[in-house]
Every structure is written in C-alpha cells, then in structure tokens.
Amino acid sequence: MIATEDQELVARVLEGDQVAFAELVEAYQRPVYNLTYRMLGEAREAEDAAQEAFLRAYQHLERYDPQRSFKTWLLSIASNYCIDRLRKRRLTWLSIDEPLPPHPALNSDVPSPEAATLSGERSEAVQELLSDLAPDYRAAVVLRYWYDMPYAEIAATLDTTESAIKSRLFRARQMLAQKVQSGGAPGLLVAMESA
C-alpha cells in the first residue's frame, strides 16, 4: 500500500469510516504482528500486543502527522508497547525472585502461526538470540533486519537519535557475535548447516 493511499484511508477513518480502518489493519497486520512476535517471542502474547497497537493507533489517530509514514507511526506504537511490556515482564520476574523461565517460544503450548511456513530450528535460533538483547536493542535489530529501515527511520520510530541507533546496533551485533562465538546459540549452527 502506498503512502498517499494510507493518508486517504486515515482521513476516512477520522470522518468515522471504520471500513477504512479495516483496510489499514489488513494492509499492516503482518508487519505489526512480525514486530511484536520478534520482540516478545510468543505467538499469543504477540497477537495481543499487535491488537493493542492497532487499537491505540485507532484511539489516537488524530495525533498522526500525515507528513510521516503511517507504517512507521504504527510500528512506533507497536515497538514502544513491546518495550514497555518487556520491561514490566523483567520487573515481574525479578520481583518474584525465581530463576528465569526458558524462552517462551520454546515451551509455548500454542502452536506458532508461522510454524507451517517457517523453519522451526532457524526461527527458534533467531528468537533465542533476540531474547538475550535488552528491549531497546532488540527493537533496533528487528527494525533493521526485517524492515530494512535506515538509521534515520529507526531513530524516528523509536523516538531517539541516529547516533543512538548506530550505537545500539553495534552493541547488539557485538553481543550476538559473542553469543555465537561462545556457542550460546546451539540452534544457530544447526540452522546454518541446514540453510
């Protein structure tokens, strides 16, 4: 969907046309869901988060600046929501003083929606690597790899500076490389062999 179409749909939604919003949901459900899934690592939680992102976008649509890309604005809402959720999750884990559970993607009883289309081993290896990154770093990595966003757009999405994004991506890559070097992601090697 091109940007001008988005602006037209947004204008129609602001006039009370819910069908126009349904079109926006259809167009961006996959990018938004992919972001929440890569950030949170669990299918059901990711669906909840993606739905919440769309609902928040609908509730605050009058704040949307038509000069900006609607997709970037939407992803910004989703990523900020996921970052908050990950921080709360971390606080909950720390407050109950229990050992960290295994990554949700590995023990979820809900079949992943992408299971039919993605290679499970590679997907798990990637999620395992992502799960070790701090929420801010994770968001930068996801937006860089899956959305191919330049630094400036990632910075706009995460409401920060380009130099901060450059630093986050560098630190994140360093951590991921160290984990690969130390054999901390065994699924990665299996996945690369089968790739």
Add this chain to the structure above:
Amino acid sequence: MAHDPYTIMISMSLDGMLNAEEEQELQRHIRTCDTCAQAWRDMSLVETMFKAQPMAAPSPNFAASVMAQVETYEAQRRWYPWFALLVGVLVVAAIASIAGPILFFTYGLQHVLLEVPLVATLVGYAAQAYGAAQFGVELAVTMLADWLNLLTTDPIALAVVVAALALASTWIGLLEGMKLSSAAMETTG
C-alpha cells in the same frame, strides 16, 4: 591493537554506512587482524541468519479481532458522555442535598428567598401540608395510646373488644362458608 573502532566499522559496513575509502580500510585491517576477522565472520553469520527470516504472520482471524475491539471501543465512546453526565448530575445532587440546607440556614438565606412571591407561596403551602401531616400523626398516636391504656387498665373494655373480635370473626367465617357451599352447588348443578 584497539579493535573497537574496527568492530564499529564492521557494524556500519553491514548496514552499508561506510564510504569506499572506509570500506577498503576495514577490509585491509580484517586481513591482518584475527580478532576483527572473527568478529566479521560472527557478525556476518548473524546477519545472514536474521535476514533469511521471513515475516511472521498472525492468525487468520486477527483483523476481525481488531475490528471487534474497535467496535467495542466505539460503543463505549458513544455512551461515555451520557454516563459522565449522569454521574455528574448525581454528584452535584448529592452535594447540593447535603450542603444546600446547611448553607441555607447557616447564612439565613431563607429570608432572601421568601421575598420572592412564588417561593413564599410554595413555602406557605409546604408549611401547611407539613403542619397537617404532623397533626394527623400526633392524633393517631394519641388515640392508639389511649386505646392501649384503656385495654390494659379496664377488664370490661378488654372483654368487650375480645367479644367484638370473636363475633366479627364468626360472622366472617359463616359468610365465607356460605360462599363456598353456593359455589359448590353451582358447579355440581
């Protein structure tokens, strides 16, 4: 040798952020530095791995679920102003019912209001109605007390009342019995 500047350059190179000169410098360094060469291989491996991952897709009913939530939100938004108004009115009424009389009599506002003819007339009617109701209640209470006093102190009066009640109940019983027997005769006849 300090590796940090070159690992930053590796990261930027993977993002296509280096110019040709910087790229050449990085490649020259990687050829001579095992640590940075390893970092390059590891970061490239991660890069390949992540870029090979397709977008994850939500469940087929995702869009419908979002629109159902939007509909619920819209319904709440439609009712919210009326609900807020109702709550506001109730709160104001509650405050007025408590604070109003206190202020009214504390500051002697009744004299000001009573100067308005309509208010004075209404207050007059209300006072008369209140007086009449008060008189009626007082009369009923006095009569009841007198009767109770008479019944507890005068055995003859008590006997007369008991006899009257017994006679009345007998008559009521007889009348009800007659009604039942006539109804039975009608149904059999």
